[in-house]
Amino acid sequence: MTPFHSHPFDDDKLKEECGVFGVVGVSDAANFVALGLHALQHRGQEAGGIVTHDPDHGFQSARRFGYVRDNFTSAKLMETLPGSIGIGHVRYSTAGSKGQTQLRDVQPFFGEFSMGGAALAHNGNITNAEELRRDLIGRGSIFHSSSDSECIIHLMARSYQKNIPERMKDALRRVEGAFSVVAMTRTKLIGVRDRLGVRPLVLGRLGDGWVLSSETCALDIIGAEFIREVEPGEMVVISPKGIESFMPFEPARPRFCIFEHVYFSRPDSILNGQSVYETRRQIGVELAREAPVEADLVCPVPDSGTPAAIGYSQESGIPYAMGIIRNQYMGRTFIEPTEQIRNMGVRLKLNVNRALIKGKRVILVDDSVVRGTTSRKIKEMILDAGAAEVHFRIASPPTAWPCFYGVDTPEREKLLASTMSEEEMRRHLNVDSLRFISLDGLYRAVGEAKGRDNACPQYCDACFSGDYPVQPSDMVAKGFEMREPAE
Numbered sequence: 001m002t003p004f005h006s007h008p009f010d011d012d013k014l015k016e017e018c019g020v021f022g023v024v025g026v027s028d029a030a031n032f033v034a035l036g037l038h039a040l041q042h043r044g045q046e047a048g049g050i051v052t053h054d055p056d057h058g059f060q061s062a063r064r065f066g067y068v069r070d071n072f073t074s075a076k077l078m079e080t081l082p083g084s085i086g087i088g089h090v091r092y093s094t095a096g097s098k099g100q101t102q103l104r105d106v107q108p109f110f111g112e113f114s115m116g117g118a119a120l121a122h123n124g125n126i127t128n129a130e131e132l133r134r135d136l137i138g139r140g141s142i143f144h145s146s147s148d149s150e151c152i153i154h155l156m157a158r159s160y161q162k163n164i165p166e167r168m169k170d171a172l173r174r175v176e177g178a179f180s181v182v183a184m185t186r187t188k189l190i191g192v193r194d195r196l197g198v199r200p201l202v203l204g205r206l207g208d209g210w211v212l213s214s215e216t217c218a219l220d221i222i223g224a225e226f227i228r229e230v231e232p233g234e235m236v237v238i239s240p241k242g243i244e245s246f247m248p249f250e251p252a253r254p255r256f257c258i259f260e261h262v263y264f265s266r267p268d269s270i271l272n273g274q275s276v277y278e279t280r281r282q283i284g285v286e287l288a289r290e291a292p293v294e295a296d297l298v299c300p301v302p303d304s305g306t307p308a309a310i311g312y313s314q315e316s317g318i319p320y321a322m323g324i325i326r327n328q329y330m331g332r333t334f335i336e337p338t339e340q341i342r343n344m345g346v347r348l349k350l351n352v353n354r355a356l357i358k359g360k361r362v363i364l365v366d367d368s369v370v371r372g373t374t375s376r377k378i379k380e381m382i383l384d385a386g387a388a389e390v391h392f393r394i395a396s397p398p399t400a401w402p403c404f405y406g407v408d409t410p411e412r413e414k415l416l417a418s419t420m421s422e423e424e425m426r427r428h429l430n431v432d433s434l435r436f437i438s439l440d441g442l443y444r445a446v447g448e449a450k451g452r453d454n455a456c457p458q459y460c461d462a463c464f465s466g467d468y469p470v471q472p473s474d475m476v477a478k479g480f481e482m483r484e485p486a487e
Helices: 029-039 129-138 150-157 164-173 217-222 259-264 276-290 306-316 373-384 422-429 439-445 473-477
Strands: 018-024 047-054 058-065 085-091 109-113 116-126 177-184 189-193 202-206 209-213 225-229 235-239 242-246 297-300 324-326 350-352 361-366 389-394 433-436
Touching: 018 029, 018 116, 018 177, 018 189, 018 217, 029 047, 029 085, 029 209, 029 217, 047 116, 058 116, 085 116, 085 177, 109 150, 116 129, 116 150, 116 164, 129 150, 129 473, 150 164, 164 177, 164 189, 164 235, 189 209, 202 217, 209 217, 209 235, 259 276, 276 306, 276 389, 276 439, 297 306, 306 361, 324 373, 350 373, 361 373, 373 389, 373 422, 422 433
Parallel strands: 297 361, 361 389, 389 433
Antiparallel strands: 018 085, 018 209, 047 058, 047 085, 109 116, 116 177, 177 189, 189 235, 202 209, 202 225, 235 242, 324 350
C-alpha cells in the first residue's frame, strides 16, 4: 500500500472519531452499507470495513485501508458480501497504535459464540480499556488487535447469558467511557448508546428494512426515512419480529458531545432535533454579539468555518466573502513526493483570493484553535496577500483539555489554550485581535437559552471546561491530573 501522510492543515484539527452504519431487511445490504459509509467518510478516513450475512454463505467481511470510494465500489468485491443484513465502520484511530494501523485493527470485529456469530462496530472510546484488557488476558483471552473495541467481544464471550443481545448488555455494563455500537447476528441488527449519549446514533426506515447510522446524512444518501435517535442508554434490537427497546444501564443525565455541533458532524445532519448547519450559523451570530470588531470582510476558513462566518456576517452587517479558496481535489491527505512540496504546507490546500483581500480589514472565522500552527500560517497568507488587518474569531471556546471519549486530541501541554491566555494566544499568533465564543455563548447557540453558567451542563464540554462526565480511568492511572472541582 502506498503510504499516506497527514497534511499539515489537518494536523492542527481535532480528528473525528469513527462512523458506524448498519441495515437489515434489504437486498444487497452491502451496497447500502457502502453508501452509508461514504456519507460518513468525514468521521474517519484511515480505513473501513463491512460485514454481511446470508444463509448460504454465512458471515462475510472485507476490510480496507483508505477511502470508501476507492475500495467498496468494485462490483467484484461487493459480490463477496451477499445478504440482507450488514454493518460497516469507517475509522480514525483514536485508540490503539496510532500511525501504525494494521488491517486487524479495522472494524467491524467478529466473534463466534455458542449461539452463533456476531459482528460489532464501535464509535467512541473505552476509558477503562487497558484495565479490562489486562484482566481479560489474565483470564486467558487472546487479543488480535490494539483496538479498545475488541474488549467488548471478549467480554461477550465470557458472559453466561443465552443470547447475543443479553451478552452485549453484560459486556457493556463493564465498559466505561463513550460508545455508540452497531452490531449484527445472523438475523438481528442491534444498536446501543452509552447512558450519557456522548456519541450520536439514529434509527431510520428503508422500505421494509431498518437502518442504524451515526448521522442522519447517511440516511439521506440511501433514501431512508429518519425515525428517531437511539436514546442515551438505550439498546434497540431489530429482528423479523420487529423492534424491541431496552434500557440496560443505570439512568443518568445525558451529556452529548457539544463538539459534534461545532465541527464533527456534517452540516446537513440533524442532531438532537436541530440542524447542524443552523446551529453553526447561530454560533456565528452569538460570536458577533460577543466579539464585534470594525472590519471590511468576514471570511471563513473553509470549510468548517463557513456557517459560523455567514452568521457573523449577518449579525454584524459586515459583508461575507470567500477570501480563502480550498482546493476541492486535495482530499483529506496528500502523498508528498518531496520535502520541498511538503514545506508548502497549508498552501497545498488553501489559497488566498488576493484581489479580494488586498487592503482590507479581514475577520477570519474558524471552528477551533488546537496547536495554533495552521492559524499562524493562514494569517501569514492573508498578510502576504496585502490585508490591512487580520482578526480571528473562533466558533468554539478555547480547547484546553484533551478528549478521552473518541476524539484524537494532543496531550494537554500541546494545546495552545492550556498554557496561554486569550491575549497571549493573540500575541503568539501575531494577529490584530483574537476572540473565542464563550462557553455560555456556545450553549445559547445550541438552544440552551440561559447558557451553560445558569444550568446543569446538558452536553459534554470537557475539551473546553475540563469537566469530564466519566473519569478517564486508564489516563488517571498513568498520571493525568483532573481539573480541581469548582467550590
